[in-house]
Amino acid sequence: MEALQASLIELIRRTSAEIPDDVQRVILASLAQEKQGTIAESALKIIEQNIELARRKSQPICQDTGTILFYVDCPVGFDQIAFADTAREAVRQATRKGYLRQNSVDSLTDKNDGTNVGPGAPTFHFHQHRADEVSVRLMLKGGGCENVGAQYALPLERLQADRDLDGCRKVILDAVHQAQGKGCGPGVLGVCIGGDRATGYEHSKTQLLRKLDDRNPNPVLDELERKVLTTANELGIGPMGFGGRTTLLGVKVGAINRLPASYYVSVSYMCWAFRRHGIVLDPAHGIAGWLY
């Protein structure tokens, strides 16, 4: 388990200090799009400098190192209990090394024991697949942007949002408007149409595991993603809510079944400090490759 622990500590370090390429490319492109000399442009420039500096110094991009979410794809028979134990220890050590801030608080006593390990922390999502490969994705999800996430139940009269794709479009845009710059925009939306309240939010987060430049295989959702992205960037909220052309960097939408009685649209907002990476393990539990 020592090899696995070392691999996971490296995964945590890199996730905390290095923005994935697919996200950085979009940030750079948006910087080129902003009007020169505006505060939106200067905000994006500082963000870009911060990304470079964090990478160079191998230090956290943002001081809020976020909720720690592991997504593990593993073969049948994989020992999930042993994996989780090892990952918790990796989190403790990564915290001691300063890759993660002491960021986890007991909800009843307000005590922070400084380890980032406790009930629900870190969080694991295991998925079995019929292959030998083990891959581990990690997302560090900031608190400020989590606070501006939203869940809508359709129909919603206030927005004249019906139970259809156009209703979904309306509530997603409403979430962007409500967030303004408070989620440290420009952000990325992970959206889920359908599900129950818990599954809907969970699925909206897994959408954030997709690369920003991918296309949704479902043409209907693909069109919705593009429409929302274009419209959101016409709202003029801009980086940090300063006004400007870049309000969102991306939109990713999934759909899962729902009950006839309910129609939820769940929106997770990811800040510009989009921290996710992933590794494929080799048979000795070293890092065979990186996923982003």
Place this chain on the structure above:
Amino acid sequence: MIQLTFPFSEASIRALKVGDAVEISGVLFTGRDAVHKYLFKGGELPPGVSFQDGIIYHCGPVVIRDEDGRWRVMAAGPTTSAREEPYQGEIIRRFGVRGVIGKGGMGDRTLAACREHGCVYLHAIGGAAQVLAERIKAVRNVHLLEQFGSPEAIWELEVDRFPAVVTMDSHGGSLHQEVLAASAAALQERL
């Protein structure tokens, strides 16, 4: 780029308008939830500390102590300012504060205090922990550390060209209100 240097005069602050990009040099005092509540409830600043013509920074920095006993700021991004709205206006008036740095903007009472007293709200770049930490050159002192703990203490920070944007000025202007209204109108057209 407008340069502001401590101590911040009323004239230099009143000259600022919403949307101005500034760089701040000199001293900043951090203060977040515990400090605001304490001062609002009548608490006094420790001897030798004055906010007169100074700037309060809503920030809970990550600070470590070197082997030779010197403090070093590892990360120092802004925290959400809205939580201090119940206290901020009163603290601006009572202590002669000229600027408040944070993120997310503040409400009407703070805006009113900015107008009356000659103070501005300065928005730092949320999440830019490394860039902002680089602009902090030294820790001059720390106050109320025992009482409130490290993130909540008053850190006296020496900064050089610390970047921020004026989003609420002393003339009643608020970029947050402007962008909210303009984006609401833009959204309405597109629904």
